[in-house]
Amino acid sequence: MTGPFSSRVKDIEISGIRKIFEAAGPGSINLGLGQPDFDTPQHIKDAAIAAIQAGKTGYTGNNGIPELRAALSDKLKNENHVTCSPDRIIVTAGASEALHIVMQALVNEGDLVLCADPGFVSYAALATIAGGRPVGVPLDKTFHIDIEKAKSLMDGARLFILNSPANPTGAVESKESVKALVEYAEDAGVTIVSDEVYEHFIYGKEHWSAARFGDNVVTINAASKTYAMTGWRLGYLAAPEDIVGQCIKVHQYCQACATSISQYAALAAYTGDQSPVKKMRDEYKARRDLICAGLAKIGFSFPVPEGAFYAFVPMKPALVTRIIESGVILTPGSAFGTNAPDYARISYAASRDDLKRALDRIEKATGE
Ligand SMILES: Cc1ncc(COP(=O)(O)O)c(C=O)c1O
Structure with a gap:
């Protein structure tokens, strides 16, 4: 025992x-x-190999190399129409770490964390590890978030995890739904955590980043799916300054920094041939x-x-x-x-x- x-x-x-x-x-x-x-893709692997050969194998700054954060800031502006300066970005070990540190930094004992049910397995588990109470948000018959039910659950909640395109359903939320959720959450004092790891794999619809519609939003994303880089463990979060100020403490003590080599690979991924x-x-x-x-x-x-x-x-x-x-x-x-x-x-x-x-x-x- x-x-x-x-x-x-x-x-x-x-x-x-x-x-x-x-x-x-x-x-x-x-x-x-x-x-x-x-x-x-080969050019991403080449950048990692070049980083190793150049001896870029030490710790980086906690929040990530400046070049990568600048590239991510540009990406958010150009692809997502979201303004986020590089100092409001933390490079993490995949979207998984980003989700973990957000929950640790924002959730107090007993806080309600709303997430779609059915939804990605990690949300409820990470909320529980953070001492929070996960609450399932029901989906409609087409697997989209039932906006009225979601709103009715929001009062008194701490976080709402939005995941579009969604795992496991493949549902993509409309502009109207994302906007309605973000605006309602803002009024209710609920922070939206928007997990957008599948943003580039949409067939016939458009991706709407939650951060377009409000300030109380943490955007989470990763190179994992977009560039077929799951094993490189490279993701990031983009958030308001005060949230970043808390998240960085958890990141610093549990991770120090994302893998240096993967950060150089990601720089090639985000700035290179798409x-x-x-x-x-x-x-x-x-x-x-x-x-x-x-x-x-x-x-x-x-x-x-x-x-x-x-x-x-x-x-x-x-x-x-x-x-x-x-x-x-x-x-x-x-x-x-x-x-x-x-x-x-x-x-x-x-x-x-x-x-x-x-x-x-x-x-x-x-x-x-
Ligand atoms: C919706 C969603 N978010 C996050 C992750 C984790 O991504 P990462 O490998 O970057 O930690 C996954 C992985 O399957 C996922 O499906």
């Missing part, structure tokens, strides 16, 4: 997904992953169309995902198990909260060949 352990951590479940994955045999097609199957991003977006769109048409043919009916690289498909847990046993790994809806136990997330960050083979297996498992 080596405890006692902190109840904030002890009471959190390690993701149950792993157990389910263990049921999958060898040769399974993995549609359970939330990461691009593309390689990091055509790889378009190529990936086009390919994801083709895969989305392929998987959605295939699933519809089998008989599944669900809202067509507008962004990210996931389809969120209604199916009972018993069918999810049969599909996994038949050699296609997908993620049960129960992993994303309490509201969608009869769904599964299918990631289409996999080759078209794998998607076609997976559809064959899903069809057989569904007919059993």
Whole structure:
């Protein structure tokens, strides 16, 4: 017995997904992953190698190298129409660290943290680790945030986590919804944390950054998905000065700085050739169309995902198990909260060949 352990951590479940994955045999097609199957573009790798060769391997300033923060400030202005000076940006170890330090800096014991249910697994867990109380925001039939319900939950809350395009549903929120949420939150004294990691993977709609519509907004983003750089652990937050002043303390003591080499790689990513991003977006769109048409043919009916690289498909847990046993790994809806136990997330960050083979297996498992 080596405890006692902190109840904030002890009471959190390690993701149950792993157990389910263990049921999958060898040769399974993995549609359970939330990461691009593309390689990091060559010019980004080259910049990292050059940084190593030049000996840029020490600590950087806590908030990140000035060149990268300046590039991110430009990116926010040009792509997101958000004005944010470099001193209001902290470079982090992925969006994950950015989410963690925001929660640590802003959430007091018992504070309410609103996040979509179904939603990305980390939000509720990080809120709990910070001593807060996660509260699920229900989605409508098309997986978009139910704005009226969201508003009714906001009074007395501390944070509202907005994630558009969303994991696991692929929903993209409209300008009207983002604006309404930000404006209501501002009046209610709720800080919006806007996780925009999938902003470049949208098919036919437009991305609206929450920070366009108000000041009490923390924007979180990362190179992870946009540039196929999940393993580089490079993200950032952009926030009002007073929030940055608190977040930097948590970042300083838990992380010191993001990896120096990854920061130089990210500088090349954000300032260099953007055509790889378009190529990936086009390919994801083709895969989305392929998987959605295939699933519809089998008989599944669900809202067509507008962004990210996931389809969120209604199916009972018993069918999810049969599909996994038949050699296609997908993620049960129960992993994303309490509201969608009869769904599964299918990631289409996999080759078209794998998607076609997976559809064959899903069809057989569904007919059993
Ligand atoms: C919505 C969302 N936010 C954040 C992350 C974490 O990103 P990072 O790898 O940059 O920590 C993920 C990863 O799957 C995600 O889906």
